Amino acid sequence: MCLIKKISLLLMISILFSMFSGCFDRREIDELAYVMAVGLDKGKTNALRMTLQIAIPSAATGGGKENGGGEGGSESSYEITVETPTIYSGINIANTFVSRQLNLSHTKALIFSEELAREGVKPYINAITRNREFRPDMNVLVSKTSAEKFIRNVKPRLEANTARYYELTLAGFNYTGFIANTDFHKFYRQSVAIDQQPVAILAAVSSYEGSEDIKLEDSTYKDKGRDLPFEGDFKAGKIPNSGGLKAEVMGLAVFRGDKMVGELDGEEAGMYLMATGEYNYSSMTFLDPVTKNNFIVLNVKQSRMPQQRIKMEGDNPHIYTKLILEADIMSIQSGINYEKPENLSKLEEAAENSIKEGMLRYLNRTARELNSDICGFGAHLKKNFLTWQDWVKFDWPGRYKDCKFDVEVDLKIRRPGLMVRTSPPNS
Amino acid sequence: MRDIKKMLKELFLFNEPKKDDKFILKETEEEKNQIKKEEIEIKQEQQKKKRDRSVIKKLFDPNEEKYASSESKEQKTKQEDDHSQPKEYISKHLHENLDYMKKVFYVPENGDIVIREFAVTLKKDKVAEAFIILIDGMIDRTIINTNILQPLMLLSNIEIEQREDEVGEQVKKRLLPHNQLKVTTKFDEVIEEVNFGGVGLFVDGSEIAFVCDVKGWEHRGIERPNTEIIIRGPQEGFNEVLRCNTALVRKILKDEDLVAENASLGRRSKTPCSILYIKDIANDDLVKEVKRRIKSIKTDYVIDSGMLEQYLEDHTFLPAPQIIATERPDRVAAALTEGKVAVIMHGSPFALIMPATNYDLMHSAEDAFLRFPYTNFLRTIRIVAIFMSLLLPGLYVAITNYHHEMIPTDLLLAIEAAREKVPFPSVVEILIMEFSFELIREAGIRIPGPIGPTLGIIGALILGQAAVAANIVSPILIIIVAVTGIGSFAIPNYSLAIAFRILRFVYIFLGAISGFLGITTGLFIQGLWLTSAKSFGVPFLAPFAPRTKGGFADELTRAPIWKQETRPDYLNTKDLKKQPKISREWTQAEEKTKKQNEENKNADNSKE
Amino acid sequence: MNKKIVFGNWEAITVIINMICTKIFISFPRFMVEDAGTASWLLTIYISILAFIGFYIISGLYKGFEGKDPIELAELAAGNTGRVAAGIVLTLLMLYFTAYHLRLYAENLKIISLSISPISYVMLFFVTGMLVSAKTGLESLVRLHSIYVPVIATGYLIILLAVLPLFRFENILPVLGTGPYEIFIKGFSRLSIFAELILLFLMAPYLRSNRNLKISGYTALGFSCFFLLTGAITYIGVMTYPVALERILPIYPMSRLIDYGRFFQRIESVFVFIWAGAGLLYISVAFYFCLEVFRKTFRLEYSRPLALPFAAIVSTIALLSPSLMASIQIDSQYFRRWSWILSFGLTIIILMAARIKKSRKATEKNPTRC
Structure with missing residues (x-):
């Protein structure tokens, strides 16, 4: 008899336990909103203008039939922009109008604007290193146009899922050689090291609307003494293309310490x-x-x-x-x-x-x-x-x-x- | 209120541990005498302690003593009542015996007791009255007619010159040609035998009775085993008849050292059972312990070995079984050769093998018959299946509730999209599905005949499909539950599978309250629980914790058959080796013959 | 005791390995980097050699004291006062081991996965494990080690192997790091990394013979040195010097770097398993010996009634320090610098005293011999 009582007591304790522990750390997957990319610009009214790209799961998996059939396909993500003093206060602000709690554990890209990068990114990368949600394998990009504009132009056609777009595009250096692997851990490590300086992928929004607009003014071929530009003589934003995504990556942004000092073209x-x-x-x-x-x-x-x-x-x-x-x-x-x-x-x-x-x-x-x-x-x-x-x-x-x-x-x-x-x- | 207080006290306050002599399998025979002495000492100490304690108790709780004394008194009076009735020895007068037997078997009321009275001719003019008693349906009628009644009634007319007082001797030596004859002077033995399909013969003027074994009841034939189905290997299974089962084992092990000791269980059922072991392999202490445990069981009836298992096992609350139940004679034989002890019970097609370790439970009967790589592959799969059936739902809950960063982004978004319309938290979701799966499984056994499995599958399909369609659960969860269910079917031991089905819910709970930390703590505590367990003095996780030799030979994985040279170390057998170092002599043959040839040549040369 | 527990070398070895090596997960590689910079591996080798020498001396002194633990030896040397003094010191040492690791494991788990749960809630799991192990006793605890420690070690080596592509040899240069003075003179006190070796001597009664003690000691030290060295060298080689100073949990960020294709990444949560498992084992053993030493010191019959009060004391001590940074500071600056005096120094002193006393007794018995 006593045994049964003991067991029932244990059961009661554990049920009580679970009831009051239910509110600690448990988050259902569908209670969270996953940020795919974080863009940081210089703010107009505040220190930062932060853009967050949030995945829409029902569209990302093609599951939401109601959402489909819009012009340009269903959007797998949407972007919000906040003006904020720091990254985390910005996330706090965003949480007030995004229905789900923002989670950064699946962020694939961190995009600085060129302006911010030239001023130095130390204050931001420190905050990011300290937080366990940001993963060390996300890529660091520097956008020649504003980061907000770049992120808003990431509307992948091939992938239903924006995250996959970042993963595949930024791993493209394996067969193009025009960008490099600039994962956050490497970037951070090199920004504090003295034996190697960091680089970041150069990104921009294409400046050409159609094939007729394509110009060669920003190509580096003349500096190299060529008559014609080769495939590597361009930087992001000026790649002679049309019809693809407006957002494009090519070349590298060179840093000294935490400050950007220049750009490299594709070659x-x-x-x-x-x-x-x-x-x-x-x-x-x-x-x-x-x-x-x-x-x-x-x-x-x-x-x-x-x-x-x-x-x-x-x-x-x-x-x-x-x-x-x-x-x-x-x-x-x-x-x-x-x-x-x-x-x-x-x-x-x-x-x-x-x-x-x-x-x-x-x-x-x-x-x-x-x-x-x-x-x-x-x-x-x-x-x-x-x-x-x-x-x-x-x-x-x-x-x-x-x-x-x-x-x-x-x-x-x-x-x-x-x-x-x-x-x-x-x- | 007081109960709760007491319980809390027991939980949080210290109670002096009971000093029960736990059985531990000791190493060699030399230590035996020592052990005996120690045991005796411990027992004496115990008795002392008991006395001491009762003194203390008296001080605090005077009622206790009264209770105890009154109980014992009651018992005593009862015993006296019982003892006043039964007669112990057979009387010389037939009518007394007859009356007594009638009384014992409640003859007019009892319909299936047959008492046949007749006369035996002892001398030319000397006729002795006699009767046989038997239970209808449990005996073979033709044997009684031809081998017992016929010679006694008809063939006894042959002339014999012997005196009256040797009636019994004469019947035994001349008149009863039946082969299995037991002579006894006690009623108890007669009654016992008659209860178990014997026939009792009483002759007037004799103080002895004869009991002939003429068992002949209806029983199931030897069929394929139902629960342990294998592809390669013998296909015979035990049935419900004790002797048939022991014969099946002896058929495999034609060894005169194989001992099948008899014992009987249950005050009313008096179920006979056999304790099987190989005399020159099995550890004597182990055999003694098994016998001690079996003989000390006091209960009314034991019907199946499943009940016996519960009486014999060390830990009632341990999730894993500590005795293997098998219906395969080959498995029993294999265990016996390893040095284990088997108990076969009348009326149960399952033999019990003891001691059992955790790794024995993961073995299938087939393992020994399959080639080395196949066995290891299957065992790996089985281990994976065990972990899946135990942990998978818990891990799913932990990951989806606490460790989102672990899921690949695509899968994460897929899960999120699938859960979009599900109203429940994932814990409730998985509990619903697990519960309905268990329900289908339990109901599938009850549903008669061929509909069972069909309904199981259809039920699962429809339930899963409908649950997904109704947005009660997400489709990924159905996969988890299904894989878990299949995993639990891959566990070879039925009891272990049930144990993991129960523990699975604990891990779901732990995963829900703190993710991987909870599951790790659960594994830690379960590990402590299992490592502290013992099965007949053998640590339950034996070859690995404590670490002994041969863990990888045939416990977790299986070495090639010619490399399995020793018996399990933890059994402390008398004979350590199964086979010599070189068991396949043909591998050596060539070199040997070469050597021999050379030697012969040399010898020839020297001769020349 | 009515029933004597005895266990084999393998069990003892796994216990010692776990006791010494769990600090790889929480602090050790960073300590090494803090002291020796890029030469953290050199410092590790140095203190390993020191530990071997220390154990050689102690096992040499152990001759003639077969199956005696330091408390019994202290009694031999200085009677009841000696026993009580040594016992109290050792109890406090064990209390520190338990309490500090309890706090640190709970805190770190809060950092890496349960960030919102209160610290006491996270600690509750460790305390539960600790109490259950105190109830089931040492025998099942060491048996559990013999199964779990190989699993934990395998998981740890898998993490190291998986980050090996990121290892750059240049990162362990310059060879001498912060300089020979820092490594060889100041680094000597880092012998305290092996402070947990004292448990081996406390386990001496269960190991029966001196031969077993020696075998388990050397094997455990060998394995531990291997794990410590691989941990230190991989950490500095992968994380590089200035960054390696920053990380609160050395192995965790390394496991986050594992990335093989788009699917086989993000496995650091699995790390929680081996990490919390190692922590539970460590805390349970330290707690058990805490009770055991206390029991022996005051010659109590049972150690089990001590479990609940001691658990309360341990949890309280664990929560004493106001912040995680403060606890790490105490451990790194004080405890892991000076605890070698307790574990090696104290043992040697007790052994010497017992030896002198013994020889004196021998001479008193037959004074003609000298």
Whole structure:
């Protein structure tokens, strides 16, 4: 008898327990609103103008049949903007008019406006690091147009779910090489480190309405001494396209510490990836070494990590980089039979020279113009120091601008695609 | 009020632990004498303690003593009453015996008691009255007619020159050609045998009675086992007849060391049962303990081994069973060779194997018959199934209520969209579905014949479908509940499956009150509960906690059959090895023959 | 005691590993970084060697005191006063272990998952586990270790392996971090990381022989050093120097970085399982020995009636410190600097005293020998 009583007492206690604990941390999934992206601009009336992109689950899963059939498909997310002194006060404000409690644990992108980034992002990234809801794998973007405008233009066509749009678009560097992986943890780590400076993905809203509007005024091809812009000679916002999403990403924003100091275009972003060893594969365009006016397209892969050495020549560091690349032929416009082993070396040499030139141009730009060691060469120098104090005293960030660079590229063409020889056109 | 006070006191105040001598399986035989001494000492101490305690109790609670004394008095008087009636020894006079038997069996009222009176010719002119007593329906009539009545009544006319006072001897030696004959002087034995399908024979002028075993009742034949269905391996199952079952085991183990000791259970049912063990393998202490427990059970009736299991087990409240019930003779035989003890009960097709550890419960009878990789694959699946059936709904509740960041975004939005129109919190939702699933399962057993499973499936389908359509539950939850249900069917042991079905609700509750922390605490406490448990002196999580040898040989996973050389370490068997280090001698044969050849050659050379 | 508990080496090893290594989850790698900067791994190796030396000395001194725990030894050395003094010190040590970890585990769990629940509510789960284990006793507790600790260790190693792609060798340079003085002189006091080794000596009566004590001690220390070293080196290699100073829970942010494709990520909540499991085991063992030491000190017959009052005391002590930062400060600046004196120093002193007393007795018995 006593046992039954004991059990019933335990049951009673546990039921009571659950009743008053029910109000602590338990949140049903459908009591929360999930923020997909957070955009931060300089506020007009306050310190910040914060834009939150909130997922609409019924549309995101295609489940809401009633919602479908609107013009431009059902919207999978909607955006709200608040003027606020800090991030969390903004979320507080937003919570008053969004019916569900905002939850940031599925945020995929953090977007700063260029203006804010140039002033410094330290106050905001500190707040974000401290909160467990923000995940370290969300990407950091810098928008050339206002962050609000960028987020409002993210209306994915292919994906029902905005989160997937961010995940896939921002992982696109694996096959384009025009942006980089700039997850928040990396960004934060590099913003406090002295051996490497952070970068963020450059984003913008396209400035062209239709195909007729496309102009080349902002392309960087002239600086590189080209007659025509190659695919990488653009930055976000000026990509010559129409019809896709207005929101686009290309190039990188370069930071020194927590302040943005400059931009890289698509090609330089590729060089950044190659120099850090994160380059996966993408097609690159080269000028034909013989005819000089035809194009050759190679699919370039980075087969091994780059070999890097730093020597100190007096007070000036001398950085030596060797890139080891592989390539497959994708297109030979001129019809010259480059597949022939004798000719192949010509092609390889041309590609090597082109990449070397681009690399040197990029490295010199980071040192002289941007003065920011985003490739992390400083890490190689650390082994010369015994203690951390010595390393800090050395003042690497201050010395980077005096670096000399030496680049060697070792590119091997491995496969010709489906064609093993090129027949010249019969003319 | 007072009860609650008392209960709270018991919960929160300290009670001196009862010093009961818990049985622990000790290691070697050398220690035996020591153990005996200790046991005796402990018992003496206990008695002392009891006396002491009763003194203390007297001080505080004078009523207690009165109760106890009055009870014992009642018992005494009852016993006296009982003892005044029964006669112990058989009388020389037949009519006394007859009267007594009639009284014992309530003959005029009792319809199925048959008493057949007849005469036996002992000498030419000397005729002795006799009668047989039997219960109709429990005996084989032809045997009685041809082997007992015929020789006594007809063949006794052959001339014999012997004196009167050796009537019994004469009947036994000359007149009764039946093979299973028991001679006794006590009524109790006769009654017992008659109750169990024997026939009692009383002859006038003799102080002994004969009991012939002529059991011949109707019973089920040997069929396929119903609950432990396997694909590979023998397909015989136990039935309800004790001797038939023991014979099935002996058929597999043709070992003269296999002992089947008899015992009987229940004051009224007097169910016979057999304690099976292999004399030169099983630990003596274990056998003694099993016998001690069985013989000490005082109850009216034990009908099935399921009841016996409850009387024998160590921990009543432990969720997991501590004795394996199986209806497969091959499984019993395998357990016996490992050094375990089996109890087979008359009237139950389930034999009990003890001791059992947690890992035994995860084994299927088939495991030993399948090849090494298959068995390990199946065992892995089973372990996964066990964890799923125990934890999956709890984890679902914990994740959807506390750990949203864990779900991939796409899935999260899908769950959110599915839950959009569901009015209940997910805990209630999952409780509704789990409850209806249990309902279908329970009802499916009751529904007669072939409709059962059909209704189960249709019920589940329609219920799930309708519940989703009516926005009572979300579709993802149906998947969770279904997977959990299937997982619980994959658990080989029926009792364990039920245990996990109950515990599942606890984990749902824990997951709902604090997410993963609650579930971890639950696992921790359940772990403590299981590790502190013992089954016949063997720690319940034996080869892993405490760690002993051979945990991976045939407990959690199974080593190749030629590598399973030792019996389970925790059983402390007399014979440690199952097979020598090299059990497949053919693998060595070639080298050996080579060596032998070389030796022969050398020998030849030296001879030359 | 009427029934003597005895358990095997494996159980003892797992208990000690868990006791020493749970601090990887809550503080250890950060402590190392705080002291030695990028050379945190070097400091770990250094203190591991020190711990081995310490254990070598103690196990050497243990000769002739088979199956005796420090309290019994103190009684041998200085009679009842010695026993009570040593017992009180050790009880306080165990109380600190229990209370501090109770607070820290509850606080940290509040940080990573139950942010709104009151601290007492989170603590309630740990206290429940602690009380249940005090009821079921040491035997089932150590058995539970022998099952759970391998699972926890596997989970921990999986986390480390999964973040290995983010490991950069350059991050553990410069080699000497904050400098040799910080590492080798100031770092000596970090031997207190191994303060929990005292439990091994308290478990000596259950281990029967000195040989078992030695085997379990060395194996447990070996495994612990391996786990500590891998934890320290992965933490500094993945999180990099200045960031590594900031993180309150060292392994948790690392588990958040695990990202293999779009599906196999966000698994840090699973971390709660191994983390809370390790915490429950730690707190239960510390609490059990707290009761046990107290019982032995005052020669009580049962330790179970102490459970509820002690649980109340432990919870109160745990809630004493006003903030999490204050508790971490106390642990890092005071306790983990000086507790080696208690666990290694005290044991050695007691052993020496007992040895001297014993030899003196021996000489008194047969003075002709010397």
